[in-house]
Amino acid sequence: MLGLVLLVVAIIYISVGSKPDVIQTDIIIGAENIDSIDFENIDSVTVAATTMYQGDLVKEVMQGEQYREVWATPVKVPVVFLDRILGGLTVMKEGGGKQTRSLRLKNNSGTVYTLRSVAKDPDPLIPEFAKILGIENIIIDGVSAQHPYGAMIAAKLAEAINIQHPHPTLVFVPKQSRLNKYNNEYGNKLYWLEYETEGEKNWSNLENIVELVDTEDLQEEKVKLKEKLKIDYRALVRNRLFDIVIGDWDRHAKQWGWFLQKNDEMFTAIPLASDRDNAFFTIDGILPNIISSKNIQPRLRPFENEVDYMPGLVYPFDIYFLKEVPKNIFVEEAQYIKTHLTNDAIDAAFMAWPQEIYQLHGEKIKEILTNRRDDIEAYAIEFFEVLQTKDYLTEPLKGSDDSDIPAELHKCFECL
Structure with missing residues (x-):
């Protein structure tokens, strides 16, 4: 009986402690070096949100299949430069979400928008004891239960029943001068571009x-x-x-x-x-x-x-x-x-x-x-x-x- 208990504990520990050898986010397919791409001359890219949630059979049995494959599946999205869309966008400030990185933007007519990262950053949610025990992956892995593109369908369904929504659009934002001091941290990533839920302009x-x-x-x-x-x-x-x-x-x-x-x-x-x-x-x-x-x-x-x-x-x-x-x-x-x-x-x-x-x-x-x-x-x-x-x-x-x-x-x- 003790041996069985130890085996179960070992399997659980292996499952929650395992993670891909290399974790990547915002992966452009066919690009060995993203910095070598001239985004000025292309209008779209094929990009995968992240490989963070890929796992072996043990992980899928213990922690579920979830939407792991969706997160790692490449999708074709438009490349956007902030000064060329929606009347020209400038960065106002950084957002304060726990898992989602975001920037608040404003166009020349005063309409406020938000860029929200598709890939999540669950580190702020990880308690110190989990890091000490090496089981932080069980918290990180929980994000795999979210469908990365669910918000897109939720918006379309909301329209059918006359519910207001922020009109999320999937975009790839390359590094660019309009990102200012946020360029290195926020450039070359996959985002939801949508209207902000507060502001003086009615959109x-x-x-x-x-x-x-x-x-x-x-x-x-x-x-x-x-x-x-x-x-x-x-x-x-x-x-x-x-x-x-x-x-x-x-x-x-x-x-x-x-x-x-x-x-x-x-x-x-x-x-x-x-x-x-x-x-x-x-x-x-x-x-x-x-x-x-x-x-x-x-x-x-x-x-x-x-x-x-x-x-x-x-x-x-x-x-x-x-x-x-x-x-x-x-x-x-x-x-x-x-x-x-x-x-x-x-x-x-x-x-x-x-x-x-x-x-x-x-x-x-x-x-x-x-x-x-x-x-x-x-x-x-x-x-x-x-x-x-x-x-x-x-x-x-x-x-x-x-x-x-x-x-x-x-x-x-x-x-x-």
Whole structure:
């Protein structure tokens, strides 16, 4: 018995400790020396996001197949120079994400954009004990459960049900003078180029928008405007039910922007979700299934045919904004999704993927997506019922910790 236990421990250690001999990111196919490429004379490159998650049979059994092959599969993307697109882009500042490297950009007319790296940098999430034990790879490897190109399909699906999104576009950004001091660190990499979720310029098809703000700024506006500022609760419910359909389990307050729409003396905040990188999040393998148990990590829910644990998907964000929303709105928005997210709309959305990406998991993802859509009305009712069991918040929302807002506004958005 002891021998069997030791064998299992050894296999686990080998699995979590193993990694490719050479880890590469943003790999241009056919280029031995990327610095020798004259990007001025080419309009596209074929590039793989990373080889970081490639593994042997032991790793795939213990830590799952996940989307390892997708991360390492080359795709053809346009080469962009910031001064030649969207009216000319200049770098404003570096972003502050934990895993995703990002730059905030602005064009000559004042519209704000973001470059977000496709390849992740999980080092900031690795605790010191994992580094000491040499098992940091189990945390790094967890990113392989994210589909690197899921955000592209999430955006197309959102359009089918009239949900605002930041219009992510896959691009390769070579080293260039417009990157300034960030050139060496950010040049020659694969990015999502998309609209920023805050700024003074309205880039959407919405009318009478005065500003885009983050959640913390929205709370501060609530202090000033009080009853004159309301949330578009139907739009927010539709967004959150859409997250259930696509399996995006990680939706906290810092991942939302808000269009402030003025009508006479009243303001409406219309939600804008960003960073839907966890769409189609998959979990397989022995260790991920143990870790994602609802008793260990209740929020880490897999994208499967059925939602296995709804309480894990209800965030403090939902309690804060949606606890007082009546049941009928949840049901009606679920019915809207079910009616408008048709099979044809789903098929059209997945055409955005290159064939080499679609052929790996596309059919399976579509099948799961369709099943979740078909059951979304039942999930909407369950989501509502879980919300009713939750108490109002006693702590600030994530990202609002330093905000100087009244204590009662920490409880819920309409509690002021």
